[in-house]
Amino acid sequence: MSTERYVFSEHEFRTYYSGARLLYISREKYGGDWYSMPHIHKFTEFFFVVGGSGKFQIRDNAYGIATGDMVLLNPQVEHTETSVVEAPLEYIVLGIEGVKLVTGLDSAEGFNIIHFDEAADDISNYMHRILAEAKRCNSGYEDVCQSLLHILLINLMRRTKITPRTEDAFENASPKAASAKAYIDMHFRENITLQSIAEAANSNKYYLSHIFSQAYGISPLQYVQTLRLENSKYLLRTTNYSLKQIASMSGFSSISYFTQRFSKVENMTPSSYRNMCQSRMANGT
Numbered sequence: 001m002s003t004e005r006y007v008f009s010e011h012e013f014r015t016y017y018s019g020a021r022l023l024y025i026s027r028e029k030y031g032g033d034w035y036s037m038p039h040i041h042k043f044t045e046f047f048f049v050v051g052g053s054g055k056f057q058i059r060d061n062a063y064g065i066a067t068g069d070m071v072l073l074n075p076q077v078e079h080t081e082t083s084v085v086e087a088p089l090e091y092i093v094l095g096i097e098g099v100k101l102v103t104g105l106d107s108a109e110g111f112n113i114i115h116f117d118e119a120a121d122d123i124s125n126y127m128h129r130i131l132a133e134a135k136r137c138n139s140g141y142e143d144v145c146q147s148l149l150h151i152l153l154i155n156l157m158r159r160t161k162i163t164p165r166t167e168d169a170f171e172n173a174s175p176k177a178a179s180a181k182a183y184i185d186m187h188f189r190e191n192i193t194l195q196s197i198a199e200a201a202n203s204n205k206y207y208l209s210h211i212f213s214q215a216y217g218i219s220p221l222q223y224v225q226t227l228r229l230e231n232s233k234y235l236l237r238t239t240n241y242s243l244k245q246i247a248s249m250s251g252f253s254s255i256s257y258f259t260q261r262f263s264k265v266e267n268m269t270p271s272s273y274r275n276m277c278q279s280r281m282a283n284g285t
Contacts, residue, residue: 003158019098021144022149024179024201025127025134027231028081028186029090037231038080039185043097043178046152047071047081049092049129055082056112065113067119072162074100074110092127095178099164101156112162119159126152137202162245174243176203177215188227190252191209194220228252229265236274 023043029051038057047056057080058073066073068107073079083089101112116123130148133141151165180201184192187200197220198205212220232250235241241249247258262270 002145004028006041007245020149020153021097022130022145023095023097023175024182025092025094025130025145026179026182026186026200027090027092027131030088034083034089036081036185036235037227038078040076041073041095041178041182042075043095044075044099044101045071045073046094046096047073047090047091048093048123050088050124052083052087054084054087054089056080056113057082063113069163070114070116070123072101072112072114079111082204092131093182094127095131095148095182097178101152102163112160114156114160116159119155122155123152126155174215176201176208176209176248177211180208180212180220181223184224184227188224189231189249191251191253192224197224207285216237224251225261230261232258232262232270233266233273236270237277246270 027050033239040179047065047070048095049065049067049069049071051067053064055070056063056065059078062082064072081089081091104270126148129158130152133144156162157164180197180203183197183200194205194209198208201208203211209219212218212223218225218226232246232252235246235249239246243258244255249253250258252258252261259270268276
């Protein structure tokens with residue numbers, strides 16, 4: 001008789017992974033030139049590039065990304081994703097609460113960009129398996145996704161200098177509210193409705209409105225309008241696009257509706273806002 005027996009340390013296992021909880025997973029592919037508004041999250045995000053190329057603007061610096069790269073962002077790190085028409089960016093993103101990622105060099109920065117070579121297929125496999133489980137929604141799928149997340153974290157720790165560090169729960173939204181917010185952040189320029197947002201979060205639209213408002217102090221559709229206005233202000237400040245172009249690029253159905261909404265919130269027309277910003281820049285204020 002031959003026996004092999006191994007004893008595991010419960011303490012060590014829990015130290016790394018017990019606090020990590022998957023909030024959402026999403027696959028995004030963008031056609032043509034596209035960028036997101038600068039934004040932050042209260043949770044950690046993993047972006048794995050499965051196609052194309054683009055840039056991540058993280059705080060004041062831009063970083064090129066391509067297929068097989070992974071971008072890891074800790075909570076409260078401002079970032080912007082950019083895709084280009086020549087090679088539209090496609091990625092899978094995980095939203096994870098209860099864990100921060102620490103590295104020897106970049107822990108103070110709160111982010112890390114990993115250029116995988118041989119390991120890219122393994123990482124891609126786990127990301128796609130989580131996505132497939134979430135898509136099928138079979139019995140117990142959330143537990144399977146959570147287990148796959150733990151395996152993914154172990155693989156990252158083995159292949160990099162990254163250590164997942166469990167921390168006390170953040171001031172969190174529910175997973176469905178966080179998933180809805182992430183969906184809106186990526187799709188606010190499109191003709192999205194409360195129903196389409198709820199479907200993306202796998203939720204009832206009335207329940208979603210309730211939990212979203214509890215988490216963020218604003219309804220989902222109010223948040224959509226806020227992002228559209230902020231995007232339009234950014235374009236008015238930094239580009240020479242026409243008002244019609246800016247209205248379209250920000251998700252407004254017409255220039256008249258854009259002007260109406262903008263004037264109501266900002267107490268000035270889009271043209272007046274642009275002129276004010278240009279005047280301040282000329283005066284160095």
